[in-house]
Structure formats: structure tokens, C-alpha cells
Amino acid sequence: MFYREAGDFKTSYASDGQTFPILFDRWRYYIVVGFAFVVVPLFLTEYLASAVLIPFLIWSIIAIGLNILTGYCGQVSLGTGGFMAVGAYACYKFMTGLDVWYVTQCAGGTNLFLLCTGDATYELLFRLPAFNILLSVLMGGLTTAAVGLLFGLPSLRIKGFYLAVATLAAQFFLIWLFNKWSWSYNFSASGQINAPTRSFLGFEISGPTADAVPKYLFCLVIAFVLAWFARNLTRGRLGRSWMAIRDMDIAAEIIGVNPLTAKLSAFAISSFFVGVGGALFFSVYLGAVEVGEAFGINKSFLALFMIIIGGLGSIFGSFAGAAFIVLMPVLLKNIMVGGLGWPTDIAAHFEFIILGGLIIFFLIVEPHGLAALWRTIKEKLRLWPFPH
Amino acid sequence: MKFKTLATATLTTVLAASPVLADLVFPSLSYRTGPYAAGGIPFADGYADYFTLLNERDGGIGGVATRVIECETAYNTEKGVECYESTKGEGSLVYQPLSTGITYQLIPKASADGIPLHTMGYGRTSAANGKVFEWVFNYPANYWNGASHAINHILDINGGDISGKKVALVYHNSAYGKEPIRTLEELSAKHGFDFMPIAVDHPGQEQKSQWLQIRRERPDYTLMWGWGVMNQVAIQEAANIRYPMENFIGVWWSGSENDVLPAGEGADGYKSLNMHNVGSDFPIFDDIQQYVVDAGKAAGAGDQIGSVLYNRGLYAAMLAAEAARKAQEIHGVEEITAAMMRDGMETLEITEARMAELGMPNFGPEFSVSCENHGGPGLGAVQQWDATAKTWELISDFKQSDIEVINALIEEDSQAYAAENGITPRDC
Numbered sequence: 001m002f003y004r005e006a007g008d009f010k011t012s013y014a015s016d017g018q019t020f021p022i023l024f025d026r027w028r029y030y031i032v033v034g035f036a037f038v039v040v041p042l043f044l045t046e047y048l049a050s051a052v053l054i055p056f057l058i059w060s061i062i063a064i065g066l067n068i069l070t071g072y073c074g075q076v077s078l079g080t081g082g083f084m085a086v087g088a089y090a091c092y093k094f095m096t097g098l099d100v101w102y103v104t105q106c107a108g109g110t111n112l113f114l115l116c117t118g119d120a121t122y123e124l125l126f127r128l129p130a131f132n133i134l135l136s137v138l139m140g141g142l143t144t145a146a147v148g149l150l151f152g153l154p155s156l157r158i159k160g161f162y163l164a165v166a167t168l169a170a171q172f173f174l175i176w177l178f179n180k181w182s183w184s185y186n187f188s189a190s191g192q193i194n195a196p197t198r199s200f201l202g203f204e205i206s207g208p209t210a211d212a213v214p215k216y217l218f219c220l221v222i223a224f225v226l227a228w229f230a231r232n233l234t235r236g237r238l239g240r241s242w243m244a245i246r247d248m249d250i251a252a253e254i255i256g257v258n259p260l261t262a263k264l265s266a267f268a269i270s271s272f273f274v275g276v277g278g279a280l281f282f283s284v285y286l287g288a289v290e291v292g293e294a295f296g297i298n299k300s301f302l303a304l305f306m307i308i309i310g311g312l313g314s315i316f317g318s319f320a321g322a323a324f325i326v327l328m329p330v331l332l333k334n335i336m337v338g339g340l341g342w343p344t345d346i347a348a349h350f351e352f353i354i355l356g357g358l359i360i361f362f363l364i365v366e367p368h369g370l371a372a373l374w375r376t377i378k379e380k381l382r383l384w385p386f387p388h
Numbered sequence: 389m390k391f392k393t394l395a396t397a398t399l400t401t402v403l404a405a406s407p408v409l410a411d412l413v414f415p416s417l418s419y420r421t422g423p424y425a426a427g428g429i430p431f432a433d434g435y436a437d438y439f440t441l442l443n444e445r446d447g448g449i450g451g452v453a454t455r456v457i458e459c460e461t462a463y464n465t466e467k468g469v470e471c472y473e474s475t476k477g478e479g480s481l482v483y484q485p486l487s488t489g490i491t492y493q494l495i496p497k498a499s500a501d502g503i504p505l506h507t508m509g510y511g512r513t514s515a516a517n518g519k520v521f522e523w524v525f526n527y528p529a530n531y532w533n534g535a536s537h538a539i540n541h542i543l544d545i546n547g548g549d550i551s552g553k554k555v556a557l558v559y560h561n562s563a564y565g566k567e568p569i570r571t572l573e574e575l576s577a578k579h580g581f582d583f584m585p586i587a588v589d590h591p592g593q594e595q596k597s598q599w600l601q602i603r604r605e606r607p608d609y610t611l612m613w614g615w616g617v618m619n620q621v622a623i624q625e626a627a628n629i630r631y632p633m634e635n636f637i638g639v640w641w642s643g644s645e646n647d648v649l650p651a652g653e654g655a656d657g658y659k660s661l662n663m664h665n666v667g668s669d670f671p672i673f674d675d676i677q678q679y680v681v682d683a684g685k686a687a688g689a690g691d692q693i694g695s696v697l698y699n700r701g702l703y704a705a706m707l708a709a710e711a712a713r714k715a716q717e718i719h720g721v722e723e724i725t726a727a728m729m730r731d732g733m734e735t736l737e738i739t740e741a742r743m744a745e746l747g748m749p750n751f752g753p754e755f756s757v758s759c760e761n762h763g764g765p766g767l768g769a770v771q772q773w774d775a776t777a778k779t780w781e782l783i784s785d786f787k788q789s790d791i792e793v794i795n796a797l798i799e800e801d802s803q804a805y806a807a808e809n810g811i812t813p814r815d816c
Contacts, residue, residue: 345420
């Protein structure tokens with residue numbers, strides 16, 4: 001009854017190849033997008049924005065990024081948390097005005113202009129003006145893409161679990177770096193970075209006085225544009241070459257897919273998404289970040305769980321996985337503590353039990369994730385109420 | 389008839405669900421789960437029990453009942469944000485997150501929302517400058533006072549001269565652990581000791597390499613800025629390398645029963661700082677027994693009463709309640725708002741007479757807060773663990789720290805914050 005092709009005639013290749021070829025599906029998509037852009041801001045409370053919707057959108061961006069690498073290109077990565085940190089710290093440096101220093105005196109070592117092997121005296125070479133929030137977030141993404149490219153190089157030699165371990169090294173190295181390198185946190189005593197107030201089109205997006213609606217819309221626009229971009233990318237030549245590499249890299253190489261460009265482009269684009277997500281995570285969502293706590297190894301696992309539960313190789317699956325992992329704990333907490341009045345510690349323990357149980361249940365019922373479940377439902381709905 | 393019942397039921401539910409306005413709300417961002425739960429549970433219990441006692445015994449503060457809303461953060465900043473957002477609309481008077489990471493997050497938010505933040509002995513040290521940090525308080529003592537207390541204690545032992553001695557700092561590699569480094573560097577220049585910082589990563593269960601380094605370098609004194617499981621592991625490791633325990637001094641967050649008990653006899657003689665008294669030998673504990681425990685209203689499992697961190701929770705609650713009382717006094721209304729609470733905190737004065745009246749004689753130092761000084765005088769004492777009696781004992785009075793060095797650092801750091809965030813320091 002729903003999702004039927006009957007009567008939905010295509011008269012051009014473009015209309016035949018569109019993302020949502022079924023009219024009903026297309027309308028459902030328009031309604032969801034319209035709802036998110038128009039209706040939600042009307043009823044947005046500060047709690048809903050900063051505890052539920054903004055983290056959901058940011059995690060969706062990150063999950064799409066990881067899905068490009070792992071779901072589409074088949075390269076397992078455990079470095080997501082580290083790449084998020086790169087995005088966040090790069091965004092911070094551009095928000096506050098990137099400063100570059102050079103060595104004036106180098107006692108007991110060689111002076112390499114930017115580096116010194118001995119005791120150095122530094123002087124400011126130049127300082128960029130502070131960027132607005134959109135530019136800072138984009139620069140966060142681009143810096144992460146460059147770093148991701150670098151850490152993607154081992155993928156040309158190693159695969160599978162070995163690659164996972166190599167990316168794990170990226171995770172630990174990057175966290176260590178941002179703890180150690182005082183330039184990255186503007187030499188603050190505590191090593192914390194704080195997002196100053198920055199605006200876009202006259203609306204405050206980051207900082208403590210920013211309103212919920214502009215923050216939400218800012219994240220929504222970025223998430224929407226990036227999801228749209230990712231969806232079309234994966235349907236095109238590049239996406240097909242990634243999938244060829246994922247399915248069998250030797251065969252892909254024989255039919256003419258260049259593994260160097262395919263793998264490295266997947267790393268770069270995936271890291272761009274993760275970097276943008278990390279930048280938003282710091283500047284819009286949290287506002288203050290401590291690298292070890294906010295971008296630790298558990299964030300890498302969280303992102304991996306999202307795409308596994310949501311569905312590998314699916315944009316919708318990235319959203320579904322992020323929704324499951326981010327929204328479920330908040331929902332459970334509100335039901336158990338707010339609704340039933342349970343003690344907070346018992347509720348917290350139950351949250352783990354229920355979430356863990358649900359993950360196992362979903363993976364047994366549908367090993368290919370929520371996206372596959374959604375596909376099955378759509379198939380069923382087409383025939384409903386006549387199953388044959 | 390049926391409809392009427394249903395309507396009544398709905399109405400009752402709505403009434404019960406909407407917040408009762410006539411009470412003073414003290415949110416408690418606690419953590420009873422996760423790697424730091426051992427520290428979070430006793431603090432949250434003490435905090436909740438004191439307000440329960442006020443409600444049961446005195447009918448609240450100034451005749452208005454208090455209400456503690458607990459929200460589990462698991463020491464996690466994202467959950468901290470969620471907790472803050474979900475409780476700030478309930479008329480919350482003051483936030484005490486018991487986490488330096490969450491504090492850093494809440495400083496700008498709470499300042500923008502006009503809700504005071506009290507970070508007792510943790511958080512951002514330079515918040516002691518009330519001209520810049522209007523809504524943040526960290527009396528009665530802060531990390532930099534703590535660093536100075538530890539060094540002063542070492543000075544006392546050595547007759548005032550520690551030049552050439554080696555002092556190590558084992559610290560939690562986070563904003564919390566990094567806080568004292570700048571002060572210690574400053575003090576090392578002043579007193580001529582060698583300073584050696586050694587970082588331990590979250591959560592701190594693995595410290596073999598750090599203690600190997602200590603074993604090799606043999607520092608004369610070792611300080612520790614640890615929390616949660618890190619403390620227990622460090623004390624155990626120190627016992628394993630036979631480090632002289634009386635030369636091992638923790639900050640006040642590294643000195644509870646949970647930290648020393650696992651090491652057994654090996655922890656005997658371990659020292660830590662404290663900002664309040666220890667033990668349950670105070671009249672208030674009789675009241676807690678009578679009105680809270682015997683009435684079955686104790687928070688948590690009720691097994692933490694009298695432990696160091698329980699007392700700290702109790703102390704934090706007492707300071708909050710006294711500030712609320714002060715606010716009621718100044719503004720002449722019983723149902724105070726968060727802004728009035730801030731005025732109360734700013735004019736708070738804790739005297740020995742008042743503490744004795746509350747059943748807590750000599751529980752903490754006497755101090756007062758002012759508009760420009762949100763940090764109090766920074767008095768602190770040293771306590772020592774007796775492994776056979778299984779008790780902590782204060783071995784010094786509440787003493788003054790090196791205010792001269794610290795005030796200069798506070799001024800510098802708070803001015804940097806003001807410049808970064810475009811704050812014009814207010815006149816006091």
C-alpha cells in the first residue's frame with residue numbers, strides 16, 4: 001500500500017536515478033526535512049537542544065564520516081576520537097586567531113626557524129584574525145582531513161585488524177599531543193580549551209549566551225549539507241570505487257580502481273566529516289573541552305557502535321545509530337529518574353543493562369543494523385495489508 | 389463518574405509533576421557510578437543528608453523546606469551538561485558539580501544564566517577573583533592554596549630550608565591535575581627545590597612506569613593530585629617500592645578512607661591535606677542519627693557517615709545552607725532566588741560561634757567571603773593516616789598559605805580569562 005512504484009512514471013534518467021525514486025518516500029523525506037527545519041525550532045527548549053538534538057546531529061555527522069571509511073571503503077578505524085580532537089583544537093585555534101611563532105635564539109642547538117633542538121626563545125611571526133564560527137568549523141574539518149590523510153597512509157600496506165591497531169595509535173598519539181603541546185590550547189594553565197562567543201550572520205552560535213535555535217539550526221544545516229553530499233558521493237564514481245575496494249581490493253585493482261586514491265580519499269573525506277563533527281562538539285555543544293576526557297578512546301568505540309548498530313554502508317543508518325546511542329540513554333534516564341522516581345545510581349546501572357540488552361537484541365534480530373530493519377519494514381509496507 | 393475519576397487522576401498527576409515552588413532547590417550533580425564513584429558516593433550522601441536533617445529537624449532554612457535534586461553525571465562532562473540543563477529550570481540556587489572538568493564547562497554557562505557555582509577546593513582556582521568571576525565561588529580553599537600548604541608542611545619539617553631537595557608531583561593528567569603545576573614552579577623558584585611533575589592518564593589504574601621513575605629519581609617528597617581509583621593505585625605502588633609514606637602528601641581529594649584502605653598496613657603514615665575536620669565526634673552526628681538515619685531517610689546506603697568525603701559533602705551543604713540563610717537575612721524574603729543566593733554567598737561569614745551552634749564546633753576554619761575575594765583565606769590542615777586504628781587524624785592547625793605568590797598568580801590568570809572573554813572586571 002505504501003512505497004509503491006505503480007503509477008510513478010519516470011521520463012528521464014535523472015528522475016530514474018534520484019535518491020528517493022518512490023513518490024511516497026520522497027514526500028516522507030520532504031516532510032521530515034521540513035519538520036526539522038520549520039516545526040522543531042518553534043518548539044525548541046534549551047534542554048531539548050543542548051542535551052538531545054545538538055549531540056544527535058553532531059554524532060550523526062561523525063557517524064556518516066566513519067561510515068564512509070568503514071562502511072563504504074571497508075577500512076576499520078579506531079582513531080575517531082583522536083580525529084575529533086584534531087577538529088576541535090583546529091577550530092579553537094582558528095576561532096581565537098591562529099598564531100605562528102619562530103625561533104629567535106636557539107641556545108645549544110640548531111635553529112630550524114620554526115623548531116629548535118636546544119633551549120629556544122620564540123617570537124610571534126604573525127597572527128591571523130579570529131574567524132567566524134562557520135569558517136572555524138570548516139578549517140577544523142580541513143585540518144583533520146590533512147591529518148587523516150597522513151594516518152591513512154599505512155592502509156596501503158596493512159588491512160583489517162592490523163589497520164585498526166595502526167589507527168588506534170593515531171588515537172593515542174593525538175590525545176597525547178594535545179595534552180602536551182601547550183600551543184594547541186593557547187598556553188592556558190589547565191590545558192582546557194574554552195569556546196569564545198562567535199557568531200554567524202549576526203547570530204551567536206558558540207559561547208554561553210548563544211540561543212538554542214540558532215545553535216540547532218547551524219548544526220542542522222551542516223548535518224543536512226554533509227549528509228546530502230555524502231549520499232551523492234557514495235552513489236557516484238568515487239563511492240563505487242570505495243565499495244569495490246571494500247568488497248575485494250585485488251579484484252578492484254584489476255578492473256582499474258586505483259587503491260591509493262580510493263583509500264586515501266576515503267580517509268581524507270571521512271576525517272573531514274569527523275573533524276567538522278569534533279569542531280561542533282567542542283564549539284557549539286560542550287563549550288569547554290579537556291582532550292583526554294572528551295575525545296578518549298571510548299568516543300572511538302561509540303562511533304563504531306553507532307555505525308554497526310545503525311548499519312554499515314548506509315547514510316540513514318548513521319542517523320539511526322546516532323539516535324539510538326545518543327537519545328536512548330537520555331530517554332531511559334528521564335523515564336526512570338524523572339518518571340518513576342528511582343535513585344540515580346540504580347537508574348544509571350539499569351541504563352547500561354537495557355542499552356546493552358537492546359544492542360544484543362538488535363544485532364541478533366538484524367545483524368545488518370537498523371538500516372536493514374528499516375528496509376525490511378519498507379518491503380513489508382509495500383505489500384501490506386495483502387501479504388501475497 | 390468514570391470520566392470524573394479519570395479527570396481527577398490526570399489533574400493529580402499534573403499537580404504532582406509540576407514543581408512545587410515553595411522550596412529551596414539545591415541540585416546535586418553526583419556520581420555514584422563510574423571510575424570516580426568511590427569519591428562521589430560519600431560526598432553526595434553527606435550533601436543530601438544535611439539538607440534532609442534541616443528539613444526534618446528545623447523545617448528547612450528559615451521555615452522553607454529544601455529540596456535536593458540528584459542527577460548522575462558519572463564524572464562525565466556531557467552528562468554534566470545534560471544534568472545542568474535539566475535542573476536549571478527548577479529554581480536551582482547553587483551548583484556544586486564536584487568535577488573540575490564540569491566546572492570549566494559550567495563557569496560561562498552559569499554566569500550567563502545567573503546561577504552561582506560553588507566549587508569547594510576544586511575547579512578553576514583563579515575564580516577566587518570575584519571582580520572577574522561574579523558568579524563563581526571557591527571558598528574556603530583552592531588548589532593553589534593546597535600546593536602551598538603541602539610545600540609549607542615540608543618547610544616546617546625541614547626547619548624552613550628545602551633548597552636542593554627534590555619534590556615530585558604525581559598528577560591526574562587533566563585540568564584538575566595540571567592546576568597546581570604553575571604554583572609549584574613558582575614556589576620552586578622561591579624556595580630553591582627541584583620540581584618534577586609526573587603525569588598519570590585517566591583513570592590511573594596503570595602507574596608502574598611513573599613509580600619506576602620515582603624509584604629511580606628518589607625524590608625527597610612526593611605530592612599527589614589524584615582522584616578516584618588513581619589514589620588507591622598510587623598509594624599501593626608507593627608501598628610496593630617502599631617509599632617513605634610520611635614523605636608522601638596528597639591533596640584533599642587524595643585523602644579519604646577509600647584511598648588508603650586497599651594498601652593495608654603499607655599506607656600507614658600517608659599524609660594528605662584537608663580543609664575541614666575529620667571523624668564523627670561532633671554533636672551534629674547525633675542529630676543525623678536521630679532525624680535522618682533512624683527515620684530511614686539516609687541517602688544512598690547510609691554506610692558512609694563520618695568518612696572524610698562524607699564530612700566534606702556535609703561541610704559543602706552547611707556552607708550552602710548558611711549562604712541561603714544569609715541571603716534570606718539580607719533580602720528579607722524566605723523564598724530566595726539564585727541571584728539572592730549569590731549575594732548571600734558573597735557576604736558569607738563563618739565564625740566559630742556559628743559552627744558550634746550548628747553542632748559542628750571546630751569543623752572548619754573561620755572565614756569570610758567578600759566581593760573581590762571569592763576564595764576565602766585559603767586555610768588548610770594536614771592529616772595523617774593511622775593504619776592500625778584505621779583513622780585519619782589532623783596533625784596541624786588550619787594554617788595560612790603563601791598568599792603573596794598565589795594572589796599574583798590568581799590576578800594574572802583571571803585577567804587572562806577576562807581578556808579572552810571580553811569581561812570588564814566589576815568594581816568592588
